[in-house]
Amino acid sequence: MADRLTQLQDAVDQLANQFVASIYYTHKHHDLRTVSATDTVRADKKENEGASVDQDVEPYPTEQFKAGQRELAQDLILKEQQIEYLISVLPGLENSEKDQEQTIKQLEEDLKVAEEQRKEALQAKEAVLAKLDGVIRSIKRP
Known part of the structure; x- marks a missing residue:
């Protein structure tokens, strides 16, 4: 079993990966609604792929999208609590x-x-x- 500092570093790396995965999920599966009346959805072509922005997005039904977001948020909270625990058991925090x-x-x-x-x-x-x-x-x- 790895030492506590290695476990902590691994947990922080996993948390960063979860953040990236959460952002990707939100970007990839959101619905193409505008927030205000002045917002627009870009339809210009990407230079490298030749695909429009709305082709990159695969909107999920609202309930499925919200359930996915909820699951990702729970995973982030769980990982953050694991990190807090690992920090709390590091030697030296309670000793002078x-x-x-x-x-x-x-x-x-x-x-x-x-x-x-x-x-x-x-x-x-x-x-x-x-x-x-x-x-x-x-x-x-x-």
């Missing part, structure tokens, strides 16, 4: 610098103790292997 230094010192001491135990176990292993080697070498064939 002094507390963090003390925790690091304690972890270093624990690491030294564990290293000593590892060395003792390694010595014991070597002793047992030497003893076993002596026993094996002392065995004679009948």
Whole structure:
């Protein structure tokens, strides 16, 4: 499992992708209504594709479009809450610098103790292997 900062970065990247997908959905599937009397819907040709603007838009029925927007909004809210949670569990937000230094010192001491135990176990292993080697070498064939 990735560390918390990597999870947070992945979640922020996913949120950005969701924003882009939401804008694309709204752009692609809106109905071609004008907002005010002075608004117009452009019908000029695109230079590269030769298609008009209204051919790029595939309007969905109002209820389907609203349901899609609602689902996208819920996904955005859920991802934002996930990001807030990941931020809240980051180490250091509830601890002062002094507390963090003390925790690091304690972890270093624990690491030294564990290293000593590892060395003792390694010595014991070597002793047992030497003893076993002596026993094996002392065995004679009948």
